[in-house]
Structures are given as C-alpha cells and as structure tokens.
Amino acid sequence: MPANAVIVDDILAQAYPDARCELDFSSPFELLVATVLSAQTTDVRVNQVTPELFARFAGPKEMAAAKRSELEEILRPLGFFRAKTTSLLGLSVALVEGFAGEVPANLADLVSLPGVGRKTANVVLGNAFGVPGITVDTHVGRLSRRLGYTAETDPLKVERDLMALLPEERWTDACHRLIFHGRRCCTARRPACEACPVAQLCPRVGV
Incomplete structure (x- = not known):
C-alpha cells in the first residue's frame, strides 16, 4: 500500500x-551553472568551486568569452571538468545569442540550452523563479x-x-x-x- x-x-x-536548495547562488544564472556542475558530484563540492567561478565570470557574457583552459582549471576538482566546461561555454553562448543574456523562466527554453535537462530546468524554475516543479x-x-x-x-x-x-x-x-x-x-x-x-x-x- x-x-x-x-x-x-x-x-x-x-x-x-x-x-531548501543546498547550492549557493545569488541569481538565476548562478543557480543554472551550479546545478549543471552538480552532476556526478556533491553540492558541497560545487559550493567550494563556484565563488571563484562567479568572481571571475559574473554572467553569461563573461562566461561565454572565457578561455576554455581557465574554466577547466577552476572546474577540475569537480570531475568530468572538460564536459562541464563544454556545457558552461555552450549554455552561456546560447543565453547571450538567444536570450539577451537572461536565463529564461520556462521549461521549453531552459531545456534547449546545452547541458540542461528537465531536472536542472525544474531546479532553476522552482528555486530562482518560484515556478513549481x-x-x-x-x-x-x-x-x-x-x-x-x-x-x-x-x-x-x-x-x-x-x-x-x-x-x-x-x-x-x-x-x-x-x-x-x-x-x-x-x-x-x-x-x-x-x-x-x-x-x-x-x-x-x-x-
């Protein structure tokens, strides 16, 4: 039963x-990035990496222009750092080119971003935008x-x-x-x- x-x-x-969501974030973009990074690792470890990441690349525009080697060096402690670097670069470019640098507040647009599936999209919708998921x-x-x-x-x-x-x-x-x-x-x-x-x-x- x-x-x-x-x-x-x-x-x-x-x-x-x-x-609550145990990923540290101060904007929808930060939560989106942190959630993508949380795959195959812990929220605690992600929270150890993201302060430096966001200090150097504050938004989609800055991250889209980042050198791959710089991102990989920051993300290396997380594991799968090369694939995660590819996802962050891809989603940042997509946000800049397709959404004027803003994280969209709907499921269809979120899952269109590189490296973003339904789980990540629902985390962002529920915790950054107050949309139940x-x-x-x-x-x-x-x-x-x-x-x-x-x-x-x-x-x-x-x-x-x-x-x-x-x-x-x-x-x-x-x-x-x-x-x-x-x-x-x-x-x-x-x-x-x-x-x-x-x-x-x-x-x-x-x-």
Whole structure:
C-alpha cells in the first residue's frame, strides 16, 4: 500500500523545516551553472568551486568569452571538468545569442540550452523563479519508489506520478524535503528506519 504523499510531506515539513536548495547562488544564472556542475558530484563540492567561478565570470557574457583552459582549471576538482566546461561555454553562448543574456523562466527554453535537462530546468524554475516543479534526482526517485509513490525508474515517469500525487504548490518544497530525508535518514545503503519520522507510513520499512 503506497504512503499518502501529502501526509508524508506534512511530516517531513516538520522534520526538516530548513529544507531548501543546498547550492549557493545569488541569481538565476548562478543557480543554472551550479546545478549543471552538480552532476556526478556533491553540492558541497560545487559550493567550494563556484565563488571563484562567479568572481571571475559574473554572467553569461563573461562566461561565454572565457578561455576554455581557465574554466577547466577552476572546474577540475569537480570531475568530468572538460564536459562541464563544454556545457558552461555552450549554455552561456546560447543565453547571450538567444536570450539577451537572461536565463529564461520556462521549461521549453531552459531545456534547449546545452547541458540542461528537465531536472536542472525544474531546479532553476522552482528555486530562482518560484515556478513549481518536480526535481527527480537520485534521492527523489529512490524514496518515491520506497514509499510506493511509483514503480517507475524513468525520471520523467516518476515526475508525472509525483505531480499526480501532490498539489502543485508543494512540488518544489516536497522535493527538497525528500532530498533532505534521503541524505540524512533514508540513505541508500543503510536507511535508518528506527529514526524515520514517516516509518509507520512506509511500506518498505526494514527492507
């Protein structure tokens, strides 16, 4: 029997009142870049790199004109730094040439940018523009299956299932709460079921 998503979200809201995007940013562009960089690494590590990155390349225009070698040197600690450099250069050029240097506030335009998929687009929409969206990262996908919200593994299908279970105004914050819970309690290797605030609602407690 799947857990009631709204009740679970209410409980997690009490357990994690400070749940939020853990990437540091001060503009939609900074969040877009940080989210692209967060692939295959941690938010903590991204936050260690972005202060220097944004001090040297404050916006799309500056980053589009950056030398590849300069970007690669800054991004090297993140891993996959060459591919990430390519993405940052590509999306910066696309923003300058196609959007007058402004980050678009809609899904279709965001996913048209190099290196930007639905997950990244929904992070930016929800946290920089206040547009509700479901962000299916590894934690959200894993906990959604554990709680019985979905049996799907494809992120788009998981996203659609969660959209059907939660009111739209909860989408962004509910994902933050699932991510916090997945990092702090319901971990992949050893979920702390004995300390879980939603254990009584979880169909897979102890599994």
